[in-house]
Amino acid sequence: MTGSIKGLERFDSPGKGRGLRVTSAFKVGELLLSCPAYSSVLTVEERGSFCEFCFNRSQRLARCGKCKKAFYCNAKCQKADWPMHKLECSAMIAFGEKWCPSEISRLVARILVKKKSQKGACPSEKMMQVGEMQSHLEDMDNEKREMSESDIAQLHQFYSKNIDFPDHQELLSLFSQVACNGFTIEDEELSHLGTAVYPDVALVNHSCLPNAIITFKGTSAEIRAIKDMKPGDEVFISYIDLMYPTDDRNNRLRESYYFTCECQECQSRSQDKVKLNVRKRSDPIEEEDVNNMERYARKAIKEFRASKHYRTPSELLEICEQSLEKMGSVFEDSNVYMLHMIYQAMGVCLFMQNLDEAIKYGEKLIKPYSRLYSPLSLNLSSIYLKLGRLYMTMDKHSAGVQLLKKAVAIMEVAHGKDHLYLAELHKEMAQK
Ligand SMILES: [Zn+2]
Ligand SMILES: [Zn+2]
Numbered sequence: 001m002t003g004s005i006k007g008l009e010r011f012d013s014p015g016k017g018r019g020l021r022v023t024s025a026f027k028v029g030e031l032l033l034s035c036p037a038y039s040s041v042l043t044v045e046e047r048g049s050f051c052e053f054c055f056n057r058s059q060r061l062a063r064c065g066k067c068k069k070a071f072y073c074n075a076k077c078q079k080a081d082w083p084m085h086k087l088e089c090s091a092m093i094a095f096g097e098k099w100c101p102s103e104i105s106r107l108v109a110r111i112l113v114k115k116k117s118q119k120g121a122c123p124s125e126k127m128m129q130v131g132e133m134q135s136h137l138e139d140m141d142n143e144k145r146e147m148s149e150s151d152i153a154q155l156h157q158f159y160s161k162n163i164d165f166p167d168h169q170e171l172l173s174l175f176s177q178v179a180c181n182g183f184t185i186e187d188e189e190l191s192h193l194g195t196a197v198y199p200d201v202a203l204v205n206h207s208c209l210p211n212a213i214i215t216f217k218g219t220s221a222e223i224r225a226i227k228d229m230k231p232g233d234e235v236f237i238s239y240i241d242l243m244y245p246t247d248d249r250n251n252r253l254r255e256s257y258y259f260t261c262e263c264q265e266c267q268s269r270s271q272d273k274v275k276l277n278v279r280k281r282s283d284p285i286e287e288e289d290v291n292n293m294e295r296y297a298r299k300a301i302k303e304f305r306a307s308k309h310y311r312t313p314s315e316l317l318e319i320c321e322q323s324l325e326k327m328g329s330v331f332e333d334s335n336v337y338m339l340h341m342i343y344q345a346m347g348v349c350l351f352m353q354n355l356d357e358a359i360k361y362g363e364k365l366i367k368p369y370s371r372l373y374s375p376l377s378l379n380l381s382s383i384y385l386k387l388g389r390l391y392m393t394m395d396k397h398s399a400g401v402q403l404l405k406k407a408v409a410i411m412e413v414a415h416g417k418d419h420l421y422l423a424e425l426h427k428e429m430a431q432k
């Protein structure tokens, strides 16, 4: 252990490598850990809506006068961000439309600069150093290796003027570290805002039955208890969306984090049957047909994800509708693959400003979500928020307030009562 934080300690978790456990009791909603980002990057899509430095959401941000691409709360944020923004400011002007590094390349560039600026500095009070994060370089398959190679090429293409690069092997290892230890910063509706590295948070292991939850305040990560904890309990958060059945969850965990979960739910698979809810008919559907439809569903989800970048919204909506129709012959509406496509359809409708349709899809999600997710899930609060806000926009005030209140109840525990999101929500609910 290289440092400590009150009530927490790093330890060797049996079968999991290092982990984090509590040394004192914590109650539901209590803050376990607040961790500033070692390095963070705002996603390109959210430029203009959030401060590039502190991730504050505002409609009154000032633009960088040079590149006109980065936005800030004020001169203070702009100045503080300059050591990082200067890596991109003039390059964005020089490359124009052709400036397109991946988000992970942008983050790695920042980490390289940060590492250099900290060389020789006193070791911090942290429990974990960036260099200690696992890289799993040896576990990478060819596809991942190629991705990293192309990320490294981007780094050289877009950042060579400002960074002295370490050798290729070290870069590969850094990309791999960031890929399995980086966190996606999300807003209260789970929209992607950026990516960041939090070495201490990287100590926290995964469980499909987590006792803690991670949220973000600006660029800082906060972890709060969602179950009461007693001294000695290991802290677990979930790395993935927990709606899906055991095999899907573990495929995802192996693909992204190189381990298989052995939590109680992964062993008992107690929820799998409900999650894969099959239509009940007088002539029961053959097992083979069910298996085939599951395979189709997984493929459809994968293809939809891949085609998001080049298909038009109406094409995407059509794909959702077609797959829903096909799956609907075997699956109930509350089947998780159906819910996945309904959720995607809602997102596309929101993007297209087709609010009536978005509401129709959203209403189909509420009940099954409240059954499939644990009562303190951010997936649940985010759907309450999305639909609640839609109702408010459509002047369905009482229906809107009802859902927003449900979101608030979850967020008061997960985000903490003093989070800015909650103040904003109370304002929204007060508006007529
Ligand atoms: Zn700011
Ligand atoms: Zn600039």
Ligand SMILES: [Zn+2]
Pocket (backbone or CB within 6 Å): 207, 208, 209, 261, 262, 263, 264, 265, 266
């Ligand atoms: Zn599990």
